[in-house]
Structure formats: structure tokens, C-alpha cells
């Protein structure tokens with residue numbers, strides 16, 4: 019390893035040791051954390067099942083940066099490139115529309131065999147897989163309702179799709195020897211103020227109960243449900259609101275998914291984690307960055323990202339939290355977006371691990387808020403960057419912005435040739 023990186027690391031290590039922090043131990047723990055990279059950043063949420071279908075469901079990708087993946091092989095190639103620039107061993111999060119098949123089938127006909135290409139690849143790469151039913155970008159979602167649609171035939175279609183998704187997830191879990199987290203997000207809602215808020219929620223509850231009727235071993239599949247405040251076209255009412263899914267997850271023993279972009283603009287998910295984990299066993303995070311709305315910007319090292327990481331570390335909640343990413347920026351290099359967002363998420367966790375948590379808690383309990391503030395502020399300029407560089411180098415991944423040259427080379431040679 020480069021001696022400058024090593025020397026800086028040793029100096030940083032000593033400084034943190036002065037606060038009783040074992041940096042080597044922190045790095046060991048960091049290496050165990052898996053981040054779930056969302057495949058949909060790679061192709062602007064298009065998928066492969068219905069080539070010409072426009073993105074729907076009240077979400078939007080802006081930008082037309084060249085080179086996005088157009089086939090499962092291209093997407094895997096891009097993911098491999100991104101993963102080679104990110105320290106650690108992680109997971110890939112698939113949506114149902116990313117099936118790897120030449121068959122012309124509908125969402126309710128999907129089977130594990132349609133994802134075997136992904137399973138084989140994940141095995142070869144030592145990755146885990148997560149999954150999502152795709153309840154949007156489909157003719158049967160065009161009226162803005164899926165699992166809560168008033169028409170029982172449409173509801174049944176989506177129930178069949180969600181059941182099929184759980185079977186696929188179970189297969190992933192069995193094949194890869196680690197649970198697949200299956201996240202259920204449905205866009206159902208009204209643009210304008212509804213008269214009846216209750217009935218769609220009753221229908222959603224019934225549909226979900228039917229979807230989850232069959233027990234699946236949690237060694238293979240973990241169900242999560244994701245709420246949302248509003249979407250494009252569902253500004254006034256979303257059936258699956260936060261309260262709806264919090265109640266559902268609590269009463270049904272499901273994991274709750276918190277997406278950072280799914281609340282009021284000043285409402286932070288970091289402040290919800292400790293409350294929710296008192297009542298639900300497991301959490302799924304969709305780490306994202308809302309800019310004025312659920313815009314799904316690439317995750318940066320902002321206050322909220324740091325606060326999320328601190329909550330997980332300070333509360334020792336990492337073992338009950340699945341960390342997924344959810345952003346889609348079509349205006350920059352697709353691979354760079356993954357690398358920036360994922361590296362930042364890991365880096366934020368590292369920063370949180372380099373805090374003297376026990377000491378800070380003690381100061382707080384003693385009512386010494388002056389020292390609490392002084393210390394937390396001073397810690398912000400401690401040399402976590404030197405520890406991060408060492409971690410990247412020791413994991414065989416590029417240090418600092420070195421990764422960008424590799425993305426640029428790949429862009430010239432591979433992406434522009436597509």
C-alpha cells in the first residue's frame with residue numbers, strides 16, 4: 019500500500035484511539051455491511067420486460083445521459099464496473115421488469131427461471147439479491163391504482179404479480195444463501211382530494227393479506243412495505259401512507275421501508291428510525307435525496323445522510339436494518355451515480371463508527387450539553403478521510419477520486435459504443 023496512505027492512517031488511528039475508538043475494529047464492522055445497489059439507476063427505470071413502456075407510477079427520471087444499459091448483460095457489466103469501485107461486498111436490488119428472458123410474458127407469469135441469469139451472475143460475483151414487484155409502467159396501472167383498484171380483476175392481477183415476486187425472492191434466498199428483501203411499493207393514489215379515503219385502504223390491506231398469505235421462511239425472503247406521502251399525479255392522497263404501512267408492518271410482522279424522499283420536505287427519516295425499531299423488528303432504508311420533492315437525486319454527504327448513519331451506529335441498529343439505495347439521475351454517468359451514492363453511504367457509516375458513542379452518551383446523561391456540542395463539532399474535522407482512504411486501498415478499490423478516471427475510460431470504451 020502507498021506509504022502516504024498508511025502513514026496518514028496511522029496518525030488518524032492514534033487520534034481516534036485518544037477517544038477510545040478502535041479504528042481497525044470499526045473497519046472490520048464496516049466491511050460486513052451490505053448496501054443494496056438498485057439496478058434501476060443503470061437504465062433510468064426502464065427494465066427489459068416491456069421495452070417501449072413509459073415510466074409511470076408518479077416517479078420521473080430527467081436527463082438523457084448516453085450509454086444507459088439496454089440489456090441484462092449490459093446492466094450486469096455496468097454494475098460490475100460500479101461494484102469494482104466501491105469497497106466491500108454488497109447486494110443488487112432488482113425490480114420485476116428486469117427479468118432476463120426472451121419470452122414474452124406478463125408480470126403475473128414471472129417465475130424464478132426468468133431471473134436465473136441474475137442468480138448465476140450474483141453467485142459468480144459473490145453478491146446477494148433483493149427484489150421488488152413492479153406495480154407501475156404497465157397498462158393495468160394506468161388508472162393510478164393497483165392492489166387497491168376497485169376492480170377485483172385488476173386487483174387480482176397485481177396480487178398474482180406480488181405473489182410471483184415473493185416466489186422469485188424465495189428462490190434468490192435459497193440459491194444465494196442469504197435472505198432476499200422484497201419491497202412492496204404501490205403508487206396508488208388520487209391527484210385530487212378524494213371523497214373516500216377509507217375504502218382504497220381497506221382494499222390495499224386485503225390485497226396485501228392475500229399476497230402474504232403463504233408463509234415464506236425468513237432465511238430466504240423478508241417482506242418490506244414502503245409508504246409515500248405523494249407522487250406526480252397522486253398529490254392529494256396516497257393509499258399506502260406512512261401511517262397505513264406502519265400499522266401494517268407492526269400488525270403483520272413485516273419490515274418497514276423508509277424512503278428518505280417520501281415525507282414532507284423538512285421531515286427526516288433519521289428521526290424516525292429509533293421510534294420505529296421499538297415496534298417493528300426490521301427496517302429497510304431507501305437512501306435517497308429529495309430536492310424540494312421526491313426527486314431521487316444521487317446521495318451526497320449531507321447532514322441527513324450522516325444523521326441516518328449515526329442513528330444506526332449509535333443505537334446499534336445495523337443488524338436490524340437493510341440499507342438500500344433509491345435514486346435515479348439520468349443527467350450524469352449512470353455508473354458514476356452508483357459509485358458516488360454508494361461510497362457516500364459507506365463513508366457516512368464509517369464516520370458514524372468513528373465517534374466515541376459511549377462517551378457522548380455519558381455526557382448527555384450527565385447533562386453536560388456544552389461538552390456534547392463541543393465534542394460532536396470538533397469530531398467533524400477529525401481525519402476520517404485518512405481512514406476512508408486506507409479502507410478503500412485495503413479493499414483493493416480506488417482511493418479518493420481515482421475511481422473517476424476509470425469511469426471516464428469505461429464511458430469512452432463501452433458506454434459511447436452502445
Ligand SMILES: C[C@H](O)[C@H](O)[C@@H](O)C(=O)CO
Pocket residue numbers: 058063077150203244246277304312344
Ligand atoms: C423504483 C422504486 O421501486 C421506487 O423508486 C420506489 O421505491 C419509490 O421510492 C417510489 O417513489
Ligand SMILES: [Mn+2]
Pocket residue numbers: 244277304344
Ligand atoms: Mn423508494
